[in-house]
Amino acid sequence: MTDRVRVALTVNGERVDAEVEPRQNLVDFLREELQLTGSHIGCEHGVCGACTVRVDGTIVRGCLMLAVQCDGDRVETIEGLSDSGDVADLQAAFCERNALQCGFCTPGMLLTAQELLLQSGAAPSREQIREHLSGNYCRCTGYQAIVDAVEAVALARQGQTP
Amino acid sequence: MKPAPFAYAKARSLDHAIALLDGAPDARVLAGGQSLVPALNMRLSTPSLLVDINGLRELGEISRRNGHIEIGALVRHAQAERSSAIAQLAPLLTQAIPHIAHPAIRNRGTFGGSIALADPAAELPACLLALGAEIEVTGRTGRRSVAADEFFKGLFETALGPGDVLTAIRIAVPGSAARFGFAELARRHGDYALVGLAAAGTVHGGGLADVRLAFFGVGDRATRARQAEAALESGNLDAAVAALQHDLSPHSDVHASAATRSHLAGVLLRRVAAQLDSST
Ligand SMILES: Cc1cc2nc3c(=O)[nH]c(=O)nc-3n(C[C@H](O)[C@H](O)[C@H](O)COP(=O)(O)OP(=O)(O)OC[C@H]3O[C@@H](n4cnc5c(N)ncnc54)[C@H](O)[C@@H]3O)c2cc1C
Ligand code: FES
Ligand code: FES
Numbered sequence: 001m002t003d004r005v006r007v008a009l010t011v012n013g014e015r016v017d018a019e020v021e022p023r024q025n026l027v028d029f030l031r032e033e034l035q036l037t038g039s040h041i042g043c044e045h046g047v048c049g050a051c052t053v054r055v056d057g058t059i060v061r062g063c064l065m066l067a068v069q070c071d072g073d074r075v076e077t078i079e080g081l082s083d084s085g086d087v088a089d090l091q092a093a094f095c096e097r098n099a100l101q102c103g104f105c106t107p108g109m110l111l112t113a114q115e116l117l118l119q120s121g122a123a124p125s126r127e128q129i130r131e132h133l134s135g136n137y138c139r140c141t142g143y144q145a146i147v148d149a150v151e152a153v154a155l156a157r158q159g160q161t162p
Numbered sequence: 163m164k165p166a167p168f169a170y171a172k173a174r175s176l177d178h179a180i181a182l183l184d185g186a187p188d189a190r191v192l193a194g195g196q197s198l199v200p201a202l203n204m205r206l207s208t209p210s211l212l213v214d215i216n217g218l219r220e221l222g223e224i225s226r227r228n229g230h231i232e233i234g235a236l237v238r239h240a241q242a243e244r245s246s247a248i249a250q251l252a253p254l255l256t257q258a259i260p261h262i263a264h265p266a267i268r269n270r271g272t273f274g275g276s277i278a279l280a281d282p283a284a285e286l287p288a289c290l291l292a293l294g295a296e297i298e299v300t301g302r303t304g305r306r307s308v309a310a311d312e313f314f315k316g317l318f319e320t321a322l323g324p325g326d327v328l329t330a331i332r333i334a335v336p337g338s339a340a341r342f343g344f345a346e347l348a349r350r351h352g353d354y355a356l357v358g359l360a361a362a363g364t365v366h367g368g369g370l371a372d373v374r375l376a377f378f379g380v381g382d383r384a385t386r387a388r389q390a391e392a393a394l395e396s397g398n399l400d401a402a403v404a405a406l407q408h409d410l411s412p413h414s415d416v417h418a419s420a421a422t423r424s425h426l427a428g429v430l431l432r433r434v435a436a437q438l439d440s441s442t
Contacts, residue, residue, distance in 0.1 A: 002167040002168060002169050003169075005170060022167075022168055022169060022170035022212070023164065023166070023167055023168055023202070025164075025165075025199070025203070028164075044163060044164075044200075044203045044204075045200035045203055045204060046196060046200050046267060049264070049266065052266055058240070058269045059265065059266045059269060060266055060270050061196070061266050061267065061270070063199070063203065064195050064196055064199040064200065064267075064270065065199070065270070066170070066199070066212075068170050069192075069195075069216065112265065112266065115265065116265075130351070131260075131351050131352075132265055134264050134351040134352045135263065135264025135265065135266060135352055136264075
């Protein structure tokens with residue numbers, strides 16, 4: 001009954017066929033079977049946000065979804081977002097403003113920030129940025145620089161200077 | 163940690179889900195997975211089979227019918243948060259949902275999952291009590307409707323039996339005299355509440371009638387404060403706050419002592435009473 005299950009999904013635009021154990025979390029599948037190690041694993045119970053990936057266009061906790069559930073889904077990771085250039089401005093702003101030190105939280109922060117920036121029409125306030133990032137832990141930066149970086153990109157994408 | 167092994171079945175229909183649950187006594191329904199998967203990862207839960215209901219599109223709809231708004235069990239928190247029908251017909255929910263966890267969790271977590279889990283510090287069970295909602299349950303013997311007041315039985319304990327699937331929530335469309343209030347205190351945005359309050363009432367003469375005060379985070383389940391409700395209906399806010407000593411039995415834990423929770427419940431009642439009043 002606990003046999004492996006066949007799944008077919010796309011990961012960063014490429015089709016992937018695999019056989020997975022039902023108990024394997026999506027983030028473990030990405031890291032261990034596909035060697036996409038940009039998504040990190042911190043807590044494995046939904047608290048830290050290091051494992052954030054996109055499934056069918058919205059961000060999810062990679063540790064709280066099973067790989068077997070992703071049959072037919074479109075999965076995107078930080079590797080895909082980096083290669084496409086979609087978050088290049090966010091990545092540059094994070095570097096410029098020291099919004100990362102060890103970098104462990106950064107992929108999750110970038111995916112979460114990108115979702116906020118794509119959702120909101122006008123540039124979000126610092127308060128809205130903090131609220132949206134509230135589920136992502138950073139043990140290094142103290143968050144201030146991260147909010148600065150996201151705010152700067154939010155304004156720049158609206159054609160305003162910070 | 164990693165979960166213990168289990169089998170996985172994707173339900174093709176509601177009947178299929180119920181048949182699968184019937185065949186394995188320790189099977190669990192998998193909805194958003196935002197509470198179940200952490201429990202699996204920590205091996206607090208070790209079912210032999212997960213029955214994934216995520217493919218049942220008919221459970222993912224928000225509709226209006228016969229004076230009610232009906233919210234399917236699989237409606238995601240994020241979907242409900244953005245729904246204009248809910249904003250218009252059940253504004254208390256629109257007020258409460260942003261307090262549930264964080265965006266990535268709201269993208270997956272479901273209405274039905276939150277109600278079926280019945281976490282004592284969760285927002286939605288208290289909202290359903292305040293709104294006098296009906297909870298639709300489908301099982302082997304058919305479909306039944308349970309009033310929110312009868313649904314929450316104890317710590318993580320509900321009127322759901324083994325093999326039951328929570329299928330929808332129904333809320334009566336409010337009249338123009340209806341008023342709602344919501345407030346919660348948490349150390350960090352998105353954390354489970356230390357104390358929270360969801361409330362409803364009807365403007366009547368110069369005061370309020372049909373007051374329903376549903377507290378969460380102050381006991382083993384979401385709880386109505388019935389003496390405080392009566393005091394508020396008679397227009398005495400101080401008496402309502404004092405009555406909470408009788409109505410609630412808060413607990414102490416690492417987050418706050420019972421005395422702190424008790425005090426905060428009074429603070430929230432004053433804030434929420436002002437919301438109910440300010441809209442009269
Ligand atoms: C870090 C973190 C913070 C959180 N903070 C909050 C918070 O502040 N407030 C809050 O309310 N919640 C919070 N949650 C929980 C979240 O809201 C979940 O979405 C919710 O509790 C469960 O919904 P689900 O759809 O994910 O259910 P699942 O995890 O899939 O299931 C939960 C339980 O309900 C059962 N179940 C699910 N659906 C049904 C159904 N239709 N019929 C019968 N049984 C069913 C399952 O078998 C399981 O036992 C948090 C979660 C995390 C990881
Ligand atoms: S590893 Fe998924 S939230 Fe921490
Ligand atoms: S940069 Fe180290 S955890 Fe955020």
